[in-house]
Amino acid sequence: CLNDTRVDILADIVQWAASLGNPKIFWLRGKAGTGKTTIARTVARKLDGEIVGGEKCIVASFFFKRGGGNLERIAYLVPTVARQLADTMSSLATGIANALREDSQLPGANMDYQFRYLLQAPCEAISQGRVNRTRIIIVIDSLDECDDAKGIETLLPLLGTLVKIHSTNLQVLVTSRPDRIIEDTFDTMDSTLCTRMDLDDAQEMSIGQDMRKFFIAEFAKIRGRPSVRRLANLGEDWPGETNIEALVQQSKPVFIVASTICRYIDTANPQGRLQDLFTQRSDNLTSRLEQLYLPILRHASIDADGQKNYHWEPLFESIVKPLILLNQPLSLRALAELLDCSPAEVREALDPLYSVIQVPIEDSKPITTYHLSFRDCLVNLHDKAQAQFRINEKETHRVLLERCLELLRSSFLQHGLSEGVVGGGICGPMCPGTSRKRISRDQIDSHISEAVRYAACNWCSHLIKLNPGLIELENVDEFLKRHFLHWIECMSWLGKIKDAISIVNQLRLHAQDNRTHDFKAFLEDAIRWIAAFQDLVSTTPLQTYLAALVRSPSKSIVRARFNHLIEQNLDMCFSRHDDWGPLQQRIRYGDSVSCVAISPDNKTVAAGLYNGNVRLWDTDMNTDAELYWVKNGRSHIHELRFLPDGRNLSMSSLDCALIINMLTKEVKVLFDRSKDSSQICGISPDAQLAAVDSQGVITLHNLRTKTKQLDISKERRPGSPVVFSPDSGTVVSSLTDCSVKIWSTSSGDEVASLEEHSDDISCLAFSPNGSRLASGCESGTICLWNTSTWSQEWVFDGNTALQFTFSPEGETLALAGICEPFFLLNAETGEEEVSSEIDIDGCTAFALSSGGRKLVVGNEAGDLRVLDARIEPRFQTTMIGAEITAMGHADSVKVIKMSPDGQLLATGSHDASVRLWDTHNWKQISLMKGHTSTISTLAFTLNGDMIASGSEDCTVRIWNTKSGEQMSIFTGHVEKLITAAVSPVDDTVASSDATGDVRLWDAKGGNQ
Secondary structure, X not given: OXXXXXXXXXXXXXXXXXXXXXXXXXXXXXOOOOOHHHHHHHHHHHHOOOEEOOEEEEEEEEEOOOOOHHHHOHHHHHHHHHHHHHHHOHHHHHHHHHHHHHOOOHHHOOHHHHXXXXXXXXXXXXXXXXXXXXXXXXXXXXXXXXXXXHHHHHHHHHHHHHOOOOOOEEXXXXXXXXXXXXXXXXXXXXXXXXXXXXXXXXXXXXXXXXXXXXXXXHHHHHHHOHHHHHHOOOOOOOOOHHHHHHHHHHHOOOHHHHHHHHHHHOOOOHHHHHHHOOOOOOOOHHHHHHHHHHHHHHHHOEOOOOOEOOOHHHHHHHHHHHHHOOOOOOEHHHHHHHHOOOHHHHHHHHHHHOOOEEOOOOOOOEOEEXXXXXXXXXXXXXXXHHHHHOOOHHHHXXXXXXXXXXXXXXXHHHOOOOOOOOOOOOOOOOOOOOOHHHOOHHHHHHHOOHHHHHHHHHHHHHHHHOOOOHHHHHHHHHHHXXXXXXXXXXXXXXXXXXXXXXHHHHHHHOOOOHHHHHHHHHHHHHHHXXXXXXXXXXXXXXXXXXXXXXXXXXXXXXXXXXXXXXXXHOOOOOOOEOOOOOEEEEEEOOOOEEEEEEOOOOOEEEEEEOOOEEEEEEOOOOEEEEEEEOOOOOOOEEEEEEOOOOOEEEEEEOOEEEEEEOOOOOEEEEEEOOOOOOEEEEEOOOOOEEEEEEOOEEEEEEOOOOEEEEEEEOOEOOOOOEEEOOOOOEEEEEEOOOOEEEEEOOOOOEEEEEOOOOOOEEEEEEOOOOOEEEEEEOOOEEEEEEOOOOEEEEEEEOOOOOEEEEOOOOOEEEEEOOOOOEEEEEOOOOOEEEEEOOOOOOEEEEEEOHHHOEEEEEEOOOEEEEEEOOOOOOEOOOOOHHHHHHOOOOOOEEEEEEOOOOOEEEEEEOOOOEEEEEOOOOOEEEEEOOOOOOEEEEEEOOOOOEEEEEEOOOOEEEEEOOOOOEEEEEOOOOOOEEEEEEOOOOOEEEEEEOOOOEEEEEOXXXXX
């Protein structure tokens, strides 16, 4: 801020910073352009390194800017703040460095995970609990301009947690426009944590005086410029008190108006520019912005002779409007490439707008607007007489979409990537197995320009923002028909393959029109294709065209569209799968999964990990975030349940029971047993009761009064399950005698005893309506009981299920065990609906969705998978590897070769034999024996009458393909054969061995 301005506001903030206790968060809010960022920057500079409230003050900051690239990404906030604090506080630096050593992927992790390990844990560790004498202020400016509304809802409660840490005196200053999401999130938090200041109210008395000082200082600079003194002949008091007062009234309360006016006037003819600004008056804020920006736009559209510049207006339409709606700033060079114009045309379009758009001298630096209000003005322009300046968002996003797709097309073609041809790849000729890690960032940037990077990552965003119709979706479909794999390769080189999944998912959600059925089917297949091969293509991008296609099911739409690439690049290949198997999605955690739950809308999966983490996985957008972390004690989480309100999740571990608000992450502690040896076994569905085991004694505790209600059993078998009925009226467990006991939760009386099992009980589950109870024992017997009569309805034998669950409707019972197949049973009859060979080996937790269609499985390795529970893997019989071994070869196949006419398939094995197969019926035609070691190479003659085989026994043999007889043998090599070929002209055989020797042979005569 200019000296001696915003004095009262700055004093209030400094006084808050020097105070002890709450409120620890200061929210400064104000309309666009009222000076919030300037105030935040001044506070940061004023307090950093100073003594505040008797303590040294350390300031860390993050200034959001919409359209500012990384400056609008909330994912960069925590690493930026952590780095700044680590640079100035050694006590924090140690904890942050340790966290990065343990997990080098932290800077790219989800924000809540970053927050936990880069800020919260290091702050909690400061001085081992002693109060730290350093005061930390975190300044977060323009929070409303970040790119993620959900991120705001996550961040603010995390900050609320951070400021409560006693070992450090930490406060947070947040600035933003008035914003519903920010307001609602603060309203859900502890009201004592946050104080709010409305900038419009706070500066009502001082704003005029502060602006007057600003104008006087700026006009003094303008008058002092040599060019102005030489040409304008301005007086020492120019522009005079009257004009300054008029400008103050025109600008109040928006400081960006005042600063833009000064930039606009600061020319060789300041008096002429000043007069342009006094043509309109308005008290409306939007009109006031128009009053500021329209004279600038009108002046830009007039040539040096004062006539309308008909050449500039098309440039404004084709360059300025798209520039304003970009998702992130581009350099002049990249903008020109994206919009298919010259850098000179970009400068010609932008130079007249120097007071509102910052164009760096260097073509490689990003172009930015000085303030977001310029965009707001152009998008919401009311003046019909100036309609040519208004941005039609839908049409401009359509232009940007078309330019993104066209630039990608031309870039792919430039690199030899046409519809039917794959050259060396986007980054130049290289081996298909080249690892992305071996290619430098500079090499990638030299082949994928800034504009192409923007187009690849943002085309779908522009499509969605224009609310696409059938025509736009058909255009995108046509693009993906030709260039889907090229785009995937590009995203792989950029390290954005996970973003590709999100992009295709968003596209799928917008392709709901019945007329786009085929397009939607392709997108659904593409999502599964990317999810299946993301690890492969992200590490070796060129395998997009090879292994990822070859390993796709034969019925995959992606494979069908690009099958010509398989034929082009491979002599032969087989697909082991007809169709996609049960696996739909997968995410990997670093620890074993102990329990899972599926939200009622089937879109979110909650996972509890053995290390105490509770994760939320949005399966639609394929995003994952930490919800909670059990910090101490027995962190093993054994139950998660989505509550009916859709906002809260109940969680119980061995020593605590919580309800967590999934929006604000506020935690309500229902029960805490961390200070004794007893264990929480279960929480009732109404969250009123907890079952606690203390050395075999089951006790019910009232969670509302935090008191013991009654004892119900003294003979519980250690580790046996404890479950409540859906109405919380009964509780069930098993005793040491293998019986299942049911007790009333109100009286503690035994309701029933089920004694059919002859082994320890491994699992218990009530149906959702409470009408049935399923029990399973370790010997493999599963019983279903009617809870009205406690009579047995059916028995299912032969599955040693470690756990089972009912579908939400109660119609299906799913069974799973560590080494057992997965079963779906009809809950009414006990009959098998599906007995699948779905790979759930190592299953530690699973849940069934509504309709019993989706199965979520967690395992010991930390994998969480979404499976289609009613699809069994379908395999196509193929003549490769083990299948061929089973049909004749005594060992695995080493080499395969197809005859030129495709009628014969030759296989060479480690068993030293060559076999010929008829490709029509896959029957063996002949067996060729003679070699004494592994067959290493095969080559047919052009007409297919003869085949040459090379072996590790150093010989080459020629065989008659019709009779299978050996025609000749070549023995000149001294090392094992590497490769062989037959000339199509005269049947000359060329062979090469491990020494590099190449020899030519007469196939018929046998002479070298």
